[in-house]
Amino acid sequence: MIAVKNLTKIYGKDDAAVHALSECSITFDQGKFTAIIGTSGSGKSTLLHLAAGLDTADTGEIFYDSTNILSLGDVELSRFRLKNIGVVFQFFNLIPELTARENILLPLMLDKTPVDTSYFEMLTDKLEISNRLSHYPSQLSGGQQQRTAIARALIHKPSILLCDEPTGNLDSKSGAEVLKLLSSLQKSLGLTIVMVTHDEKIAAQADKIVRIEDGKICG
Amino acid sequence: MKANLFLIRKYWQCHKFQFVKIITAIMFLTALVTTSLLIERTELRRELRDIQFRNGLGSMVYGGNLNGGRFIRDKLISDEQLEILREDERVERVGKAAILGKIGDERRQYTCGAYYDENARELENLELLAGRFPESSGEAAIHDYIAENLFFEFEPQNALGREITLDLFDFDGNTNKTGAKVGELTIKIVGVIKSSANPGRPDKEYYQFFNDGGAELSTPVVYLYHGDVPLSENSQTYAYIEYAGADVYTEEFYEEHGAFMREMLENGLMIGQNMEAQSVSSLVNFAYQSSDISTKIYPSDTTTAIRYFSLLAIVISSIALFGVLYPIITEREKSLETMRNLGASKRRKYLILFMEALIFLTVGVLVGFVLSAGVYELILALQKSLLGLPALRAYSAEWGVEKISENPFVTAVICSAAVLALGYLIYFASHIKRGAKTPKKNAKPRSLGLLLGRVSGTFFANFTHALLVAAVIFTCTFGYCYSTTNGKGSSRWFRSEEFNGDSFFAVGNLDLREIGADAVIYSLNSGAGSIRVDRNTGITPDEARQLGEIPGITDVQCFARSEGFTLVYPQASENIPAPLLGTELEWYEGAEQVLPIFDYYYYETVAFFLNDAVISSLKDYVTEGEIGQYKNGVAEIIFEGKAPSFSVGEALQTISIDNQYTADVDIFEREAIVEAIVTLPESARESHPAMYELLGDLDVRNIRFAAPQANTEFISPLKSNYDYTVVKYAENADASRVFSQIKQTVLSDQAMIISTLAGARKSYSENLAAHFASIISIIAVIFLMMTAGFYAIIQTRLESAGKNFATLRALGMSRKAHKRLFALHTLRNTVFGCIGGAALSYAAKWLLRLREQKCLQMLGGGDGGYSDLGLDELQRAFINNSEHYLLLDYEMQYVPIIGFLLLLSGILLLLSAAFAFAVFSKTDKETIMEQINEKERSL
Structure with a gap:
């Protein structure tokens, strides 16, 4: 379970200050697929980045079970992320200099964990990128890139997958495929998925929908 | 056009930092080219002027x-x-x-x-x-x-x-x-x-x-x-x-100058009396040393060194410019591709790129000119005020127009434009090649180290970083070789007579360093021991005594040398010592007043009188008799291995003749007794250097006598002063105070000169600094350029790696690991650069050796270098020209450089690590995330 308590994030100072999140509190249930929906600039991506430990909040707490990740130091936080969290970005964020296989295996390499070959094959088969593993990101389609990014986010078997508009940069067909995959993975792996989107239709496929407006949770 | 300019303006308004970076890189390159050319021309003018003065x-x-x-x-x-x-x-x-x-x-x-x-x-x-x-x-x-x-x-x-x-x-x-x-x-x-x-x-x-x-x-x-x-x-x-005329000596300049002088002669402006065409020619030859014309065709070592260093510095700053330019064009091209997708033509895309390049060039060059003019004027002012060098300005408006091909500003524009154009060309060439990358089926993933090695900045940025290090290594090694001969530390620049230091430490024919003196006091007309002076110049015995009483002075050795001591032998005598036979006979007008001139031989000897301190030292080397026995006693000075010409107790008939100052000739006849034989061993050169050198200062006369000052009337009746005094200070003496007291003591007749070791050292270092002022200036400019280049390249690497690093961080890499990785890769690039630079240096050595062997083969010589070949002027000129044409000095091949390379590599590794830390410490986690967000927003 992820519990966000009184989270506030302000960008800029004085007159230029923007309240991305104001006293935001929410709970994401374990094993559920939660969609965060909101308009552009509403603070949904900020919430996700904070939840992933990619950014620091001004005030508040984020509990993963009993661990407040905002109280962790950089090394502990990195270690925690590496073990427990997978992140999928809108723009894939694959490393262009590495092949798809290398991109997927990168978290394991960073963690110095041996590769679970059967899991790797299962994952890449399920994501339908087995025949694209030797390709560089520039040689993959958008959908293939995002599937590679999902494989990378899951290769270290995290319990939580945070997705920042994973279909935002894909055509509708690819987007639908990715969603279907995420849903399927959530069920088969028992994942907790938190997904940010601005699309009502996509959000509708989630177990729970959270709305956010002007940095505040609306429902 | 208007739309293009609008698009350009809007883009760069949003990317001000990148714009400033690229302008700064061009500005630095322009400033470096211009400044170094201006300094070179100033140095040339100074050298030309010096040669003219010297001649x-x-x-x-x-x-x-x-x-x-x-x-x-x-x-x-x-x-x-x-x-x-x-x-x-x-x-x-x-x-x-x-x-x-x-x-x-x-x-x-x-x-x-x-x-x-x-x-x-x-x-x-x-x-x-x-x-x-x-x-x-x-x-x-x-x-x-x-x-x-x-x-x-x-x-x-x-x-x-x-x-x-x-x-x-x-x-x-x-x-x-x-x-x-x-x-x-x-x-x-x-x-x-x-x-x-x-x-x-x-x-x-x-x-x-x-x-x-x-x-x-x-x-x-x-x-x-x-x-x-x-x-x-x-x-x-x-x-x-x-x-x-031209700034360098060439055959053309020589001819032009000759013609000019002849014309001036026709106008009644003469350089010499009874000037004719022939004498004009000989004067010109005198000035240009026509027999040595081959060495005058080219600029001196100093100017050549400036030229070499400037060239290498331009290469370094060009690499830095590439490094900055590459990622910026990459970003820019992405934006232009979006425009292409919206319907802009390819032509338009390239036109915009071209217009932007022109804007970069114009702004960068203009700012660079202002900077270079400022730096140049500053260097001139500093050289003038600190070192007293003539501020010969390298350019004037008229000269700039007339000699446009030599104009540093024009050269700088061409150079900057060429580097910029080359940067764009390399970018496009590398992008055409990129599409050809073929994936390997089922290739095994690379190791984490290799993977991380690929994500720390683009390959180009890393390569440029290593290349910059290699260029620095090569430049410095080249400079080291240029200033070192045979690895013995005797610098090439110091090799010239002017700057080997001897002239600054020379007092007459002695060297202040070798005689171990803190100060030497001598009479202006004494020639400091190299010329015998009969006049009563120098410090008086009283002054010598006063010197010894000055607190802080431990030793005062006084010498006087005179030719007032002439041995006289009857022509029929069989006792004339062998060393005198065959030497030139002296014959004085009026000598017949004392002795019938045709019945006697007159042999002039070298005669010294010395103060007690020197006599005391001399006593250590008495091999026969005793100094100070007779009122008219003299000691014969011989050197180890030589036999004395006289025996102790022998009475010598002498006369002293003075016809120097007055019309009347005074003749003195004296009898001197040989009271001792002093044999100076070779070891005395070490233990009593001043005494050994002064008493051993041989001229044509092979016999020399010495006597205490009290006996001066027997060896130099007209002279009682010491014309050469060596002073030593106590170790803890206040040198300036002692010097001041010496001045007060001995300058009473205003005809004395005091040379001090400290003064000579100061003068030497001042002149040395003046001599190398331009090189030092250019190296300072290069060093600044290099620092700026390093900083720019490392920052470029960081920027190009920013997104990758952010992704790695999102995947769980800690900030500490991230920092360590970047520093590690910075060191890796430096190591590769060091290896590359060392390879370049050794390749240059190898090529130079090949060339020298070729030269030797052509000249039919052996392996012993040029010196034993007996080359004529033409052959030497050929070798000299080859060296200059190849822009490298042949000495590089002789210099062992491994130690220097290791030292330099160590310094560069430390420098790189420090730079990496400095650049990286500015970029924290938030900044990286902001970079990602900004990139995503812009897309």
Whole structure:
């Protein structure tokens, strides 16, 4: 379970200050697929980045079970992320200099964990990128890139997958495929998925929908 | 066009930092090219000027002299002639000066005169130590040594404002001698000029005795207000001319100059008396040393070094510019591709890129010019104020237009444009190639190290970083080799006579360093031991005693040498010692008053009288007899392995003749007793260097005697002073205080010179600094460039790696690991760069060795280098030319460089790590995330 308590994030100072999140509190249930929906600039991506430990909040707490990740130091936080969290970005964020296989295996390499070959094959088969593993990101389609990014986010078997508009940069067909995959993975792996989107239709496929407006949770 | 400009403006408004970076890179490159070329040209002008001075031409002085003491006195420069020179386009500047006569007293005189315009003063390159040049009647600027002589004043500032009345002497009508006293002149000192500032001028004007021979005439050393210099028929006027020819000696310049001088001759402007075409030619030859023309065709080592370093520096800054340019164009192209997707044509895309490049170039070059002009002026001002170098400006508006092909600004524009164009070309070429990458089926993933190695900045950024390090290594190694000969630490630049240090430490024929003296006091006319002087110059025995009483002085050794000791033997004598036989006989007019001249042989010997300190040292080496036994006793000095010419107790018949100062000849006949034989062993050279060198100063005479000062009348009846005194200080002595007391003690007759080891060292280092001022300046500029280049490249790497790093961080890499990785890769690049630079250096050595072998084969010589080949001038010139054409010095092949390379690599590794840390410490986690967000937003 992820519990966000009184989270506030302000960008800029004085007159230029923007309240991305104001006293935001929410709970994401374990094993559920939660969609965060909101308009552009509403603070949904900020919430996700904070939840992933990619950014620091001004005030508040984020509990993963009993661990407040905002109280962790950089090394502990990195270690925690590496073990427990997978992140999928809108723009894939694959490393262009590495092949798809290398991109997927990168978290394991960073963690110095041996590769679970059967899991790797299962994952890449399920994501339908087995025949694209030797390709560089520039040689993959958008959908293939995002599937590679999902494989990378899951290769270290995290319990939580945070997705920042994973279909935002894909055509509708690819987007639908990715969603279907995420849903399927959530069920088969028992994942907790938190997904940010601005699309009502996509959000509708989630177990729970959270709305956010002007940095505040609306429902 | 308007739309394009709008798009350009909008894009760069959003990417101000990138715009500033690229402009800064071009600005640095332009500034470096311009500054180094300007410094090089200034250095060339200084060298040309020095050569002219050294060869006696000064700034080509007409109608007067600076030429080896020859004084051409039958010509005055008329206003018409001056006008001819002014209008001649080959004359860059001309200035008029005059020598009025001499001022002083009966003991010493100084040539006085005036500059009639600023040009003359600037062209003679005088440097003020204090005050100013005269601006109104009664004022004068004097050389520093005159202030010392007249006022006992060693601080230039303290001489200012003093008034003194001196006699004014005309020149003699026929000779160079000082003429009659024509009046008195009261001068107020308003300026003190540094002696030796002008390399072509004698340091000091010899003071003159009235009854002495010809007075050597020089240019003025006392400068009066020009209105106070009434020209008489005996006054001299002359012109300083700066010839507007090439900056280097070439055959063409030589011919042009000869033609110019002949023309001037036809106009009645002569350099010498009875000048004919032949003598003009010989004078030109004298100036250019035609037999040595091969060495004059090319600039000196200093200028060549500046050129080499500039070239390498340009390569370094070009690499830095590439490094900055590449990622910026990559970003820009992405944006232009979006435009292409919206319907912009390919032509339009390239037009926009071209227009942007033009804007970069224009802005960068203009700012670079301003920067270079500022830096250049600053360097000139510093060199002038700190080192007293002439601020010969490298350019003028007219010159810039006339010699457009040599114009540093034009060169800088071409260079910057070429580097920029090349940067774009390399970018596009590398992008065409990128599409060809083929994935390997089922290739195994690379190791984490290799993967991380690929994400720390783009390959280009990392490669550029390593390349920059390699260029620095090669440049520095080259500089090291250039300044080192055979790895023995004897620098090439120091090899010239002028800067091997000997001239600065030389006191007569001795070296201050070798004799272990802290100070040497000698008479100006003594020649410091190299010339025998019969005059009673030097410090008196009383003064010598006073010196010994000065606290802080531990040792005072006094020497006097005279030729007042002539051995006389009857022609029939069988006792004439063998060393005297065959030596030149002396025969004096009037000697017959003492002895029938045809019945006797007269042999002149070297005779010394010494103070107690030296006699005491000498006693250690007495092998026979005893010094100080007889009132008329002398000791024969011999060297180890030689047999004495006389036996102890032998009575020597001598005469001393003085015909130097008076018309009357005085003859003295004396009998001297050989009381001791002193044998100086080789070890005395170490233990008593001054004594060994001075007593061993051999000339044609093989016999020398020494005696205590008390016996001076037997060996030098007309002389009682010591003309050479070696002083040693106590270890903890206050050198400046001791020096001050020495001055007060011995300068009473104002004819003594004190040379101190500390002073010589100071003078040497000052001159050395002046000599290398331009190189030091250019290296300082290069160092700044290199620092800026390193910083830019590392930052570029960080930027290009920013997104990858952010992704790695999102995947769980800690900040610490991230920092470690970046620093590690910075070191990796540096290591590769060091290896590359070392390889380049060794490749250069290898190529140079090959070339030298080829040269030797062509000349039919062996492997022993050029020196044992007996090459003629032409062959040497051939080798010399080859070296310069290849822009490398052949010595590089001889210098062992591995140690230097290791040292340098170590320094660069530390530097790189420090830079990496400095750059990285600025970029925290938030910044990286902001970079990602910004990138995503922009897409």
